[in-house]
Amino acid sequence: MARITNLSDNNGTGTVSLPKDELEMCDLLNESGLPDSDVQLMVMMEAPGEWRVSVLDDSDVDDSWYTGETPDTGVNVNNGNSTSR
Template identity: 65%
Template sequence: MPSINKLSVRSGSGLVTLPKDELEMCGLLDEDGDPDTEVQFLIKMERPGEWRISVLDDSCVDDSWYTGDTPETGVQVGAGGGSRG
């Protein structure tokens, strides 16, 4: 499900947030649960009003959840019909 955010201003720049649970799934949080500030992102305007955000060094991204494995974070992902307890 897409995350709907409003544009904020910080230090004279536009600021958009990324969902913390998605950052956690990708392994982009540090041991304290804060965003890993060593990770660099490329933000490119594809066309007016549409941007693409990419991690510059994709080796720091845990994509095991995307391939169907459970990530080390323990965050449940995917649409399933199971029950939660």
């Protein structure tokens, strides 16, 4: 079942909430019932206005995610440097 939520502002960044019962079902909460902050999520825009959220396991994340190199998963990562033509 689709859930309708509002886009919230968090210090100038748009934030969407995920339902806690679904996070629990996916084992993404810690022992205290709070979201596990060690979990890495990848949010990719599939089309304008449509995003896909995926949970990455430790084998998907390495230092290249933070250095701007292309990780082994093949996902393009931009380090913030760009050139214009």
